[in-house]
Amino acid sequence: MRRDLVQRAMAHDHEAFTELARLTIDKLYAIARLILRDDHRAEDAVQEALIACWRDIAALRDPDRFEAWQRQLLVRACYREARKDKKRSRIELHIPGFDRGQPDTSTTVADRDEIERAFRNLARDQRALVVLRFYVGLSVEETAAALGLPTGTVKSRLHRTAQAMRAHLDSDARAAGLSEGRIA
Amino acid sequence: MTSKKDYEQTMSTWLDERAQPRAPDGLLERVTERTASTAPRPAWRIPSWWFRLPGRQSPGTTWRLKMIPTFSVAASAIAVAAALALSNSGLLGPQEEPRLVPAGADTAAVTGVTHIVGPEGDLGTISAALEFAQDGDEILVQPGFYPESLTITKDITLRGDGTAAHVVIEYGPGSPTITHPLWFVDLPNGISLEGSDATIRDLTLAGPRQSIAIDIAGGSPTLEGLVVDLGPKPPTVSDDYRESFHIRDGADATIRDSAWDGLLWVHPGASAALDGNTITNTFTYFEGSASASLTDNTFVDSNLLRFDAGANGVVADSDFGVGGVEVVGGSTVVVRGNEFPGPLDAEELEAAIVVDGSGSSAEVVGNTVTQAPIGIRVGSDAKAIVTNNTIDSNEVGIEIQIAAAAAVADNQFCSNGQHLVDQTRAEDPPGLEDNTVCDAE
Numbered sequence: 168m169r170r171d172l173v174q175r176a177m178a179h180d181h182e183a184f185t186e187l188a189r190l191t192i193d194k195l196y197a198i199a200r201l202i203l204r205d206d207h208r209a210e211d212a213v214q215e216a217l218i219a220c221w222r223d224i225a226a227l228r229d230p231d232r233f234e235a236w237q238r239q240l241l242v243r244a245c246y247r248e249a250r251k252d253k254k255r256s257r258i259e260l261h262i263p264g265f266d267r268g269q270p271d272t273s274t275t276v277a278d279r280d281e282i283e284r285a286f287r288n289l290a291r292d293q294r295a296l297v298v299l300r301f302y303v304g305l306s307v308e309e310t311a312a313a314l315g316l317p318t319g320t321v322k323s324r325l326h327r328t329a330q331a332m333r334a335h336l337d338s339d340a341r342a343a344g345l346s347e348g349r350i351a
Numbered sequence: 352m353t354s355k356k357d358y359e360q361t362m363s364t365w366l367d368e369r370a371q372p373r374a375p376d377g378l379l380e381r382v383t384e385r386t387a388s389t390a391p392r393p394a395w396r397i398p399s400w401w402f403r404l405p406g407r408q409s410p411g412t413t414w415r416l417k418m419i420p421t422f423s424v425a426a427s428a429i430a431v432a433a434a435l436a437l438s439n440s441g442l443l444g445p446q447e448e449p450r451l452v453p454a455g456a457d458t459a460a461v462t463g464v465t466h467i468v469g470p471e472g473d474l475g476t477i478s479a480a481l482e483f484a485q486d487g488d489e490i491l492v493q494p495g496f497y498p499e500s501l502t503i504t505k506d507i508t509l510r511g512d513g514t515a516a517h518v519v520i521e522y523g524p525g526s527p528t529i530t531h532p533l534w535f536v537d538l539p540n541g542i543s544l545e546g547s548d549a550t551i552r553d554l555t556l557a558g559p560r561q562s563i564a565i566d567i568a569g570g571s572p573t574l575e576g577l578v579v580d581l582g583p584k585p586p587t588v589s590d591d592y593r594e595s596f597h598i599r600d601g602a603d604a605t606i607r608d609s610a611w612d613g614l615l616w617v618h619p620g621a622s623a624a625l626d627g628n629t630i631t632n633t634f635t636y637f638e639g640s641a642s643a644s645l646t647d648n649t650f651v652d653s654n655l656l657r658f659d660a661g662a663n664g665v666v667a668d669s670d671f672g673v674g675g676v677e678v679v680g681g682s683t684v685v686v687r688g689n690e691f692p693g694p695l696d697a698e699e700l701e702a703a704i705v706v707d708g709s710g711s712s713a714e715v716v717g718n719t720v721t722q723a724p725i726g727i728r729v730g731s732d733a734k735a736i737v738t739n740n741t742i743d744s745n746e747v748g749i750e751i752q753i754a755a756a757a758a759v760a761d762n763q764f765c766s767n768g769q770h771l772v773d774q775t776r777a778e779d780p781p782g783l784e785d786n787t788v789c790d791a792e
Contacts, residue, residue, distance in 0.1 A: 185383050196374035201370060217382045228777050236754055240731065282361065302370060315701075317746055
């Protein structure tokens with residue numbers, strides 16, 4: 168079904184492409200929003216990625232690679248949006264805040280704040296890495312394809328990102344302990 | 352420290368909670384509307400006849416001939432003729448290769464009188480001399496310090512009497528301002544060239560770190576032997592408003608044997624020839640229909656040279672140090688005979704040469720690329736011809752991403768973690784067969 172849609176879209180069937188967009192847009196938006204931490208930028212990134220997808224779909228040789236290719240276009244669109252943010256932040260002198268998401272069910276408010284701070288401190292590339300690996304659930308190889316990086320580089324970056332996040336979480340925990348009069 | 356398993360579980364849970372489950376209302380409709388009015392592009396493939404161009408064949412190429420079983424002598428002759436015509440027409444690369452200006456070419460055209468500015472000259476300030484000067488005149492500036500900003504509308508020659516270090520023009524925060532189109536701030540400007548074919552040489556232009564040193568709007572000026580000094584790079588990017596050259600409104604500027612360390616930005620429709628310059632720790636940006644010719648430049652410290660949004664150009668015989676080149680946004684560039692010694696600045700760049708994005712294309716020929724995470728990347732939807740390069744000691748030599756099209760031939764691969772990574776799954780994938788692998792077992 169889906170492969171058939173991709174093949175029809177590759178033959179420039181706009182109706183088939185629209186159906187593909189409908190099937191994928193929620194997930195694409197969720198990914199973009201996590202990477203960019205901004206609703207409007209995420210919308211722009213998804214739009215640009217899907218338009219690029221339609222424009223160049225004939226270049227896709229293997230219909231089974233559609234999703235991987237679409238993720239790659241999305242990540243690239245997110246990077247472009249982030250660059251615009253970087254330019255704008257020069258005059259705004261701050262990065263817009265990230266709206267709160269769904270209600271928490273398993274972590275405490277303090278935990279969420281710590282993770283939020285640690286996640287916010289990650290570089291754009293690191294956020295993309297974490298989102299693809301732990302939210303989308305891609306394998307290391309699939310993550311590498313989406314980011315356009317060698318597998319080895321993704322492994323080493325995942326390791327470094329995890330170290331940074333864990334160190335940040337631990338330092339927050341220590342700071343909380345000290346503020347409560349405990350020695351961490 | 353938090354265990355790896357706990358960390359992964361925590362991140363997964365947190366991201367699930369954070370994720371917005373649905374795209375906003377109207378987003379799909381906007382995409383549908385925009386794609387309905389966007390014409391899809393036909394697929395682009397490296398034409399098989401390209402491999403039969405003179406010099407393309409090597410002992411390992413027989414597999415390519417199998418791609419066309421009906422290949423005949425007559426078809427071959429027609430294909431080669433067409434290929435050569437197409438190649439010469441530039442359709443494989445830039446539509447028009449920008450001019451290359453030889454170093455040392457004499458562009459000064461002094462046909463009038465010489466006005467001497469300085470302690471022993473006719474006038475005390477350069478601004479006053481510019482008032483008096485007519486097209487074809489020369490303004491000779493004696494060694495000294497000149498606290499002023501200049502507007503040049505005439506076709507004059509402004510020349511320092513000595514080396515750049517001895518003649519210093521310094522402008523301050525009170526100089527006339529230009530609203531910067533990227534940063535949206537009013538920045539003081541040192542020299543404004545408006546529709547002028549002036550030649551400016553052998554001067555130092557010093558200004559505050561938040562400023563535009565030289566604004567070139569229209570005209571065809573030549574800048575030679577200049578030093579643009581806007582102070583050290585600020586520690587944070589949000590404080591970095593240093594722009595050395597702002598080239599716009601159809602200007603065609605030549606800059607040679609000069610040195611600078613702030614942004615050089617060439618706007619759509621303008622062009623610049625950069626030759627023999629030393630460019631330190633900055634960003635060089637050709638945007639839109641801007642065209643570029645860069646030869647024999649030296650990039651010091653972290654640098655990125657980017658062609659974006661349909662720019663075109665030639666980058667030749669330059670030393671990029673730890674910096675790199677990006678050809679993106681439908682741009683078309685020839686990257687020829689450059690050195691990318693690395694180790695690449697991995698904080699800023701993932702590959703020494705990047706050709707990426709729909710409509711982007713490049714001929715990457717005769718470069719030496721070493722010590723990069725990725726030597727040459729041909730990103731999705733881009734196309735590239737990669738030949739005669741030395742690709743050595745990179746984590747990945749060449750990476751070709753999904754939906755990219757690349758011809759890879761006559762390169763030398765040595766000591767890379769992986770020589771060639773191909774994600775295209777094409778029926779006719781580029782391989783190492785037409786290349787030399789020095790450490791092949």
